[in-house]
Amino acid sequence: MPELHWQKSSFSSEASNCLELAAAPDGTIRLRESDDASVTLTLRATTLTPLLSAARKGILPPAQGPH
Template sequence: MSTYNWRKSSYIGNAGNCVNVAADRDGTVRIRESDTPDVKLAASSATFGAFIRAVKADAFGGSPQTEPAGPRTPHPLKKRLT
């Protein structure tokens, strides 16, 4: 069993609820929610990089802290609940 060096964003400050990220020896990126550390996701570094670029480009419609200014077209990968 591997021991990971989990990191969190410096942007989060002292908040307890955040996402932690760690790199595995084979380059796989491990992701977990600090509230549920036993549940982990894995992604290739390329996939994780693409996700980070999409978040920075606001491809998913704004962060929970900031509402988008004005109407938005839904992202084509985002499913709508009906």
Template sequence: MDMRWRKSSYSEQSGNCLEIAVVDGQVLVRESDDPGVVVRTTRAKLAAFLAGAKAGEFDDLL
């Protein structure tokens, strides 16, 4: 299976970042420093999460 992992241009060069890939319609998320742990989700769930993040719902975590 050919997966193309992508990360944000805002990620740190040290590898401290989240990466995403899309396989068979599912979105996969992993941490670059622990690539063996992968979370699978749907595009709809990721879209809902990103909308909340853009609206500032998670700013208290930073």
């Protein structure tokens, strides 16, 4: 798999705990936190907009552990 070009969120500071995203060759978008780059979230572009909208509104459900 080709290396992804990760971009840091413009809302992130220079410190750790920054959100990074990359467009993958398969058309998905990958999200990760800079302090744990081994864990990524893979989304289709059509699901990114609702996710960001919910995050802005503060209506995301609580995080759950792995199943």
